[in-house]
Amino acid sequence: MSVRVRFAPSPTGYLHVGGARTAIFNWLYARRHGGVFVLRVEDTDAQRSSEALVRAILDGMAWLGTTPDEGPFFQARNREAHVADAAKLLARDKAYRCFCDPATLRAEREAAEKETGGYVYPRRCAAIPRAESDRRAAAGEAHVVRLRIPPGVTAWRDRIHGETSFPNDVIEDLVLLRSDGTPTYNLSVVSDDVAMRITHVIRGDDHISNTPKQIVIYRGLGHEPPTFAHVPLILGTDKKRLSKRHGATSVLEYRDRGFLPDAMFNFLTLLGWNPGDERQKMSRDELIAAFDLDGVGTAGAVFDTTKLEWLNGQYVTELTAEAFAAAARDALVAASLWNDAWERDRRGWFLQVLALLQPRTKTLASIPSEGKYFFDPSDELEYDPQGLAKAFRSDGVAPALRQLEARWRTLPEWSAAPLEAELRALATGLGVPAGTLIHPVRLAVTGRTASPGLFEVVVLLGRERTLARVARLVDRVVRGLL
């Protein structure tokens, strides 16, 4: 039987990293086994669902590259089939009508929870004879339909947790159909999974306790349950289930923060799964070839973005120059630092600047700030205060820079080798280490204490901007303005 898996988010929020990882595992499993990946939107809660949220989930999946082979299907549209399945269960006596007053039940539950803590519906209506049940329903008496949980134990072999079982007496005769005739979650899920011929249910650990209920429904319907694989939850740094208060949890937020989808995909894959060897950075094809449910761990995993940043840096470094340029363009536009010339006659210059920046870039969003001294036409830099104090510790620095400025001004060729030779010659003549000049110059042209190689930077900055910046800083230092 060919593999059919599904991702079934309820559109009550954007696609968060936990859901994204579940989607990835399903997608990977389908790809690995030549199966089909189905997307089913569980939109039966009309209050909380919205089209915009459906859109957000689809966008998130598209960004990650886990687009469905089938779907999106919308669960709410299958309501009639779910109701029909409930009728089937009723006809087979796998379910029964419950005429209990909801307010009474609620009171009982509250009282029980206060005392012993536990409460399962005491099955008062389970024994109502069929004829009476039919008569009362026909007479219009309000009722719900409940699943009849048989005695015994419900067990399954979870692909991740192994043998798992629940004693049936702690499983409630859950409501399948509400008094208004609408189906509830567990019924809808099973009904749809059966209709969609799902073979493997790969979902979060939080569904473990729904599983025995669903298995009873499968059997009641006369179907063999699928294989279940419950993936451990993703946790926040406090080890609690990841939620908004832990910071960014939407995958699209990571896109906006300058992360690459391949990096995010790779990182999420490694959260709770490992290839069985020591690889960390893996391409999609490698991931597909290596992915297996057996490699999924059993314990929750803390979502710590430190490693994601490293991984993203790896992927950024490997981007082609064109791809990096396109990403840089978007980031610069967003930062209002973009100049159209960089796509035209200044294209070559732009690419050279980016070549310096790319290997040092961890996230795309940091490009504008990291390269501001290149992109911002202004020479009014802000100087790193600590760097300033250190670079101009000695009084001889400012005059030395003036000499350097003069030498560079008349340099026949504005390129790295002569620029460096000139600076070093001056340093030697002055009897100081080259760093004594290099550091203040770096500060003058970039405002910072750290940058790509100074002479490469200066070459790209050009003579005008370089000399203007050096002169500006020296001037301000001499006048005691800094």
Place this chain on the structure above:
RNA sequence: GGCGCUAUCGUCUAGGGGUUAGGACGGGUGGUUCUCAGCCAUCAAACCGGGGUUCGAAUCCCCGUAGCGCUACCA
């Protein structure tokens, strides 16, 4: 409260009777170098606790403990 799941460096994890308990991120140190990044070298860093079983438990069993999840006419 009940039921369930889980427990190896700070984090992601490997290891499933005998290992110097391995790797990655992050951190430290040293080297390369004008700084940063990178690269190279190197260091620190873990088996939740207690009982068993065994010649020998991180590993198997039991009991604790802790964390998390579920416990609706929500999904």
